[in-house]
Amino acid sequence: MSERVEHYGTIVLYLLVAVAIAFPILNPIGLPMVVSEDTETYYKLVDSLKPGGIVHYGIDPEIGGFEELRSRMIAIGRHLFAKDARIVFVGFDPNAPGIYKMLIEDIGVPKGKVYGVDYVFLGYIPGLEIGIASYAKDIHALLSVDYFGTPLKDLPLMNEVKDIKDFSLIMSFSSHGLPLNYVEQISVPYHIKVAVCVIGVMAPTVKPYYPDQIIGFLSTPRMGAEYELLIRKPGIGIADFDAQTIAHAVLLVFIVVGNLTELKRAKKR
Amino acid sequence: MSILLRTRVPQVLTSLVGLFLLVTYFFELPRSIVDVANFIPRFCVVIVAIAVGVGTITLLNHHVSLIRKREAGQWIYSIVMLVTLSLFVVVGLGMGATDRTFSWIYESLLVPCSTTTYAMWCFFIASACFRILRVRSRESLVLLVSAILVMLSNAALGELIWVNFPLVGSWIQTVPMMAVFRGLTMGVGLGLILLGIRVLLGREKGYTGGT
């Protein structure tokens, strides 16, 4: 009997998880949530930016990680544009150019914002730590053109940014260890704190540096939903949160079933 | 190639370069020497780029041999792989990575495939939870309880049961988990230094063969 539960249980589990995730994404429910302290801290960080402040927006996830970070990246991008911040998009992961294209469409650049004046995209900078260190030291020595081939001297925004000290806020959105490289190459040598968004599994690695080297920290898809609530622009984060909740409920039921099976097996022995 | 060339020469080279980089890191030296030290990591980037080429050749070798042998259940996928590889290389080199066609291929092929594979992990984790989160010992009970508490705190379920559930999950992640991770980080950090010392002294033979 318990072997049958094991075998068919896995198949039923897969089907139920698929339905549990698909249904709320197609029909968001809007389950209640309490906004956490970490999300509020990050929100206040962005909200306190002065109009015209220049922000480094690090597009550092891989494709799979981007899907988990997407709601947070979009919400924070929209918040930055709403605060009239000027954004330098750049990535230290090879997927940055592809992700930028999708991201900028999702964020939706507000009318009146001009490329080169209000935002630029510098493309992918290889070398991981070496790339970050070189970028922090002197951007113009590292790059002469942006991703689209426009010389940096022809971009008014880039004439105001020489090195990492010219930014009002440094942000990294990553699905692997790049935030730690930011801490090593930016926070420690230049004493500038960094705001990071990471995927859930990276949180324990990065959290020890919060709040001394990391000033803002978002680590779960739930925080994307919370940020959307704070900026009053509900989006995919809310749907993701609903899907996560229902999928968790299904998993908990199966964990109980699995333990009951185990108990029965133990009694037989 | 003799054993001397295969093992000793790489070890000596590694030790010399490693020591040179350490000295330039810790001591204030003339600009010309520091420039050499800054240049060496760029060599690594070039070597990695060349290694990618070597990897591509190995990949092509393997898949071409599968196609030649008409390996059952495999050779069709090898053809698909080779066609896709060629498409990316030809379009990328010919039209440039910023070209719309290249972007379209990237968004139509790589992004959906990567996202789908990443999404599949959800099912693997679900079946792993079903298999593993069972009380078989004291340690597995601790694992089960903490996993359930963190799951409840991340989803709305916890708040529906008790409004302070997110704080419980947050405490687990901030206090005991952080303590363990800090200990592990320090241990791994010291292990890394030790491995570096072994490599510099030429005592780490694992990467040159001959354990």
Next chain:
Amino acid sequence: MIVKGRIVDLIVLVLMFAVTYALMKSKWVPSIRKISAFDGIKEAIGRAVEMGRPVHMTPGTGSLNAMESGPGLIAGLATIGYAAEVCVSLKTRFIISLGSSDAIALADALLRQAFLSAGRPEEYDASIIRYYPGRDTIGSSLAFTNSVQGLIAREKPVANIMIGPFYGEQIALCEVAARQGAIQIGGTQSITQISIFAAMTDYAVIGEEIFAAGAYVSKDPIQLKMIAGGDFAKIAAVALIILGIVLKMLGVNLLPLLQV
């Protein structure tokens, strides 16, 4: 003379060198406690010989260049080298899958050495090594994960050895291998991924244990002494932590001194 802010780092490094060198020169040969994962490698390969099915091994993904994956990759290759030597000596089929292009040359050298040590260099076969593009090439290990999943499902290995840098790929690989009934031995230095190995494999190598692989399998006295040197460093670290806590409680702040 010494760069500002790095004096204490240099002192610590020199002390570690000195202690390690002194241990190397001493007559004392320490013994390492049993690491069941490395003993499990021989057991798993023995099972492969009995069942006539292959062994699958991988040192993970990542680049030798990156600090987060380079040392783990070296440690993983050391373990793979040992496992390959055992497989060759017991004449059992094995497959090495690589997710890192810069490890190809190293893995090839290890493979040649394994056949050479067994006295059968003519049996060397380059197709034992399968390279699948990983993190260092395309910034994502999904191609590697999918390919190795397919490999495991087709080849049905009886042992699955995964030691090195991993970034979540092991979830899928462990699950597929578990369905084949394979013995699984896994380990990584990546702190966030250790828990997955601990939960999903039969034998897990946790944290810095993977760096002891070379010393453990070779039983080289010099390498064993170096492991002991690392342990002394950890004891010193714990003592400093306790001292720091006591001083902090007494209101003494040594942090500016340590940042000299």
